[in-house]
Amino acid sequence: MDTSSAGSYTAKLIDGPLEGKTVATSFSSTGDPQPQITLKAEAGKRYIYSRGGGLEFDSAGSSKPSAVEYRFIETVFD
Numbered sequence: 001m002d003t004s005s006a007g008s009y010t011a012k013l014i015d016g017p018l019e020g021k022t023v024a025t026s027f028s029s030t031g032d033p034q035p036q037i038t039l040k041a042e043a044g045k046r047y048i049y050s051r052g053g054g055l056e057f058d059s060a061g062s063s064k065p066s067a068v069e070y071r072f073i074e075t076v077f078d
Contacts, residue, residue: 009066011037013049016072033068041075048073 011034013021018039028034033055039047054069 007064009033009064009068011049011070012054012067014052014054014069014071016049017041017047017075018049018072022067027064031064033065036073037070038076044078046076046078048076 008024008026011023011025013019013023023037023039025034025037033051036048036050039049041047049070050073052069052071054067055065056067057064058066
């Protein structure tokens with residue numbers, strides 16, 4: 001599947017150092033929300049978030065979520 005046509009959704013960061021923030025991200029190549037996202041922070045630091053259980057849909061008939069919750073996993077220092 002071409003990821004450029006897969007669309008995007010909002011990742012809602014529900015805990016950790018970026019709690020309360022949202023970021024736009026793309027669906028995986030299979031059309032599902034990403035199981036994990038990595039966000040760059042200041043030089044040499046990345047935050048890893050894993051998909052949580054919360055999903056939001058723009059309309060009742062929509063097959064893809066418009067927003068997905070992500071929980072903090074770890075900070076990685078490069």
